[in-house]
Amino acid sequence: DAKTTQPPSMDCAEGRAANLPCNHSTISGNEYVYWYRQIHSQGPQYIIHGLKNNETNEMASLIITEDRKSSTLILPHATLRDTAVYYCIILQHSNYQLIWGAGTKLIIKP
Amino acid sequence: GAGVSQTPSNKVTEKGKYVELRCDPISGHTALYWYRQSLGQGPEFLIYFQGTGAADDSGLPNDRFFAVRPEGSVSTLKIQRTERGDSAVYLCASSLTGDTGELFFGEGSRLTVL
Numbered sequence: 001d002a003k004t005t006q007p008p009s010m011d012c013a014e015g016r017a018a019n020l021p022c023n024h025s026t027i028s029g030n031e032y033v034y035w036y037r038q039i040h041s042q043g044p045q046y047i048i049h050g051l052k053n054n055e056t057n058e059m060a061s062l063i064i065t066e067d068r069k070s071s072t073l074i075l076p077h078a079t080l081r082d083t084a085v086y087y088c089i090i091l092q093h094s095n096y097q098l099i100w101g102a103g104t105k106l107i108i109k110p
Numbered sequence: 111g112a113g114v115s116q117t118p119s120n121k122v123t124e125k126g127k128y129v130e131l132r133c134d135p136i137s138g139h140t141a142l143y144w145y146r147q148s149l150g151q152g153p154e155f156l157i158y159f160q161g162t163g164a165a166d167d168s169g170l171p172n173d174r175f176f177a178v179r180p181e182g183s184v185s186t187l188k189i190q191r192t193e194r195g196d197s198a199v200y201l202c203a204s205s206l207t208g209d210t211g212e213l214f215f216g217e218g219s220r221l222t223v224l
Contacts, residue, residue, distance in 0.1 A: 043114070043201055043215030044153065075190040087152055091211035095166060098211050100152030 005087045009105040018075040020104050022088030027067040032091045033064060034098060035073045038085040044087065047073065078108045112136070114216035116202050120221045123192055130221045131187045135204030142185050143213060144177055145201040153201055160184060160208045192223045 005023040012018040024033060034049040036059055048062045050071070055062045061074040075082055087103040115134040123129055141160055143154035145150050155169040159179045167177070174192075179185040188198055199220050203213035 033199055041217075043203070043217050044213075045215070049211060080172050089211070091162060095160070095211050096211065097155055097166070098213070100154070102150065 003099070004090060004101050006086075006088050006101060006104045008102065009107070011109055012075075012078050014080060014108050014110050015077055018078040018082065018106060018108070020073040020086050020088075020106065022072070023070045024088070024090055027068055027090055029068075030093050031038050033062070034058070034089045034091055035062065036087045037082075037102065038087070038103070039081075039084045040080070046056075047086075048050065053054050064068065078106075080108050080110065082106065083108045113158075113204055114204055114214050116200075116216035118217050118219055119217065120222075122224065123190060124224050125194060127192050127223075129189045129192055129221060131200050131221070133185045133187070133204075133216060135183065135185070135202070136214055137183075139204035139206050140182070140207075141205045142179060143203040143205075144185070144187050144202065147181035147199045147201055147218070151195070155197030156187070158193045158201075158208070164223045165208065189221075192221075194223050197221055 007074050030041050032051050035047040036044040038044045045068045048057055050064050051060050051063045064071045084102040087100055116130045143157040143158050147153045158166040158178050162179055162182045174190045177187045199218040201218045202216055203215040205213045
């Protein structure tokens with residue numbers, strides 16, 4: 001099963017772009033990369049997902065390297081409300097299960 | 111409501127007691143998931159329902175844990191003979207179908223076993 005590696009914590013200044021890295025070197029060709037975030041004391045919230053092309057929505061952009069071994073979630077203009085734990089997850093193709101790691105705690109500083 | 115609803119939001123019980131946690135998914139969502147989350151950890155998969163049936167219960171830690179979804183909507187997670195190690199936040203999520211990773215989570219039920 002594909003696993004992900006993320007830094008345990010990161011800081012970012014308010015108004016700047018937050019770039020969250022994720023390594024998934026054992027990902028299979030048909031497995032998707034999903035990103036979720038979890039604000040303190042709330043349930044996780046879906047952000048974005050991708051297979052090989054870069055993706056963008058109203059919340060974030062997802063950049064996946066050509067070899068698919070890593071990806072970066074970009075929050076273009078971070079606000080204090082973006083402080084949360086961000087999870088990079090591989091969706092297992094065999095049973096569509098999400099396997100969660102410990103995530104990256106992102107702190108946005110004023 | 112529009113989102114996934116979980117009750118109770120907090121439950122304190124004594125070791126050895128029986129506990130039920132309820133999840134009301136988004137209307138029309140056929141897939142329902144239960145996860146458990148300990149402090150500082152990501153969610154840990156417990157069980158997945160497609161309709162009324164448990165499609166995957168491989169994450170249930172032992173036979174003290176059981177979940178049902180009799181009418182394909184509301185689900186109940188049941189824990190017998192609770193132990194202190196069962197203390198965690200129990201998260202429920204639903205999705206429109208079972209072949210997507212886009213899940214909608216509730217706020218969770220925090221269980222504390224004394």
